[in-house]
Amino acid sequence: MKIAFIGLGIMGRPMAGHLVAAGHDVTGHDLQPVDFGGRFADSVAQAVREAEVVITMLPADPQVLAVFPEIAEHAPAGALYIDFSTITPQTSRTLASQWKRTLDAPVSGGEKGAADAVLSIMVGGSQDDFEAARPIFEAVGKTFKLVGGPGAGQFVKAANQLVVGGTYALVAEAIVLMEAAGVDAGAGLDVLAGGLAGSRILELKRTSMLNREFAPGFRIDLHHKDMGIILDAARTAEVALPMGALTAQLIASARAQGYGSLDHSALLKVVEGLSSR
Structure with a gap:
């Protein structure tokens, strides 16, 4: 072609x-x-x-x-x-x-x-x-x-970004919890990745998150834009997305703190900040 x-x-x-x-x-x-x-x-x-x-x-x-x-x-x-x-x-x-x-x-x-x-x-x-x-x-x-x-692909992409953002937030919380408790977070994430909590994010990003390596594959700035699309799509469809709204606020916080050019796995920095880690 x-x-x-x-x-x-x-x-x-x-x-x-x-x-x-x-x-x-x-x-x-x-x-x-x-x-x-x-x-x-x-x-x-x-x-x-x-x-x-x-x-x-x-x-x-x-x-x-x-x-x-x-x-x-x-x-x-x-x-x-x-x-x-x-x-x-x-x-x-x-x-x-x-x-x-x-x-x-x-x-x-x-x-x-x-x-x-x-x-x-x-x-x-x-x-x-x-x-x-x-x-x-x-x-x-x-x-x-x-x-x-027409437009259906964008609604499904909104759903995708909803799940991705929420998963990053939860993986970040899991890392903060394990490290604060003094356990081996790397071994812990290995176990999580092999069980029901396993995800593509755990497969690809757990090592870089543990090492605090946030070179952008997909920037916080772009995920912030996508969360706006998600919340607008929810209004259009007249549904409530409470977890999505919370995730949007965490991503907005990451951007406000100057992390917009980092990978969206840098949500870990926001979660760490909430616990003064």
Whole structure:
């Protein structure tokens, strides 16, 4: 396929590279030149002009809304638009109302998932467009499901970020509890990871959390943005998310304390602070 890929950051760059490796003809664009294995275009218009598929992977709603008019003006009318960004369901639905073939397809798995091409992709849109996009999803992900119509992918991503944020908070509390009690927290987390409390977060992050290594795979700033999406989605669906609201406050506290550029596992620093550890 001829693919335009807009947004070659921490996630987008390896994803675009996997598409090149899978044999697709990929033209990418970002604010600064990026080497991802394909051609780099100096503008969105140049990137999308002959594309069969246009992909965006951008930080938030404002960036997506900023580039979409240029996509709509210059991309071929029959192009499939796939947005891998995490944005509000309302924005995804607005885009779908303005472009005939649109999939909202936010991803989970972080920088490592993107690098290893094992992302989980939750997709909103039509069955036909989902099937047309299958070769793209196969190149960048491991699990991908059509979960409903326009905006549905973003609701599922909100649920994903709800669980991820809450799990980080609880793992942080478990570490603080074990260390304060004088037990071997590393051995304790090994046991937790092998039982019912096991999770992907414990599998991938327990060692770095114990070592207080918070190099960003997914920044607190972005999870703070996502928690806003979650709370807005809850209002839209008219449901109460008390644990989600508490998690949102902990993440907001992390950002207010200057940890926004750190990995979201840095919630441990907030939990430590609450107990003066």
